[in-house]
Amino acid sequence: MNELVAAYRYTTNNWAQIGASRMCGCCSCVQIFPAEEVVAWTGLDMHNMNDPKAVDNQTALCPRCGTEAVIGDKSGFPIHASFLVRMNEAWYQRTIIRPPPAKK
Numbered sequence: 572m573n574e575l576v577a578a579y580r581y582t583t584n585n586w587a588q589i590g591a592s593r594m595c596g597c598c599s600c601v602q603i604f605p606a607e608e609v610v611a612w613t614g615l616d617m618h619n620m621n622d623p624k625a626v627d628n629q630t631a632l633c634p635r636c637g638t639e640a641v642i643g644d645k646s647g648f649p650i651h652a653s654f655l656v657r658m659n660e661a662w663y664q665r666t667i668i669r670p671p672p673a674k675k
C-alpha cells in the first residue's frame with residue numbers, strides 16, 4: 572500500500588516528471604500513452620502563468636479521459652496495466668462493491 576501512496580503523489584504537480592518521461596499511464600482510465608500526448612495541464616491562470624514555480628507545479632490531465640491521474644515512467648514506478656489497475660482500485664473507485672455476507 573505504501574507504494575500506492577507514494578505513486579499517488581506523482582499524479583499531481585508533475586510537470587517536470589511527465590516532461591522527463593517517455594511513457595505515461597493514467598490511473599483513472601488505466602490507459603498507457605506516450606508523454607507527448609499529454610498536452611492539457613491545470614494549475615496556471617492569468618496571474619501566475621509567468622511564474623516558473625507555478626509552471627513546475629502544473630498537473631497533467633489525461634489525454635484520454637481528462638482526469639488528473641497521470642503518472643510517468645520518470646517517477647520510477649512501473650507504467651504497465653497491472654500497476655495502473657492497482658492504483659485505480661486504491662484511489663479512483665468511488666464505489667466499492669462488496670458481496671453480501673454469506674447466509675448461515
Ligand SMILES: [Zn+2]
Nearest residue numbers: 597600633636
Ligand atoms: Zn485517463
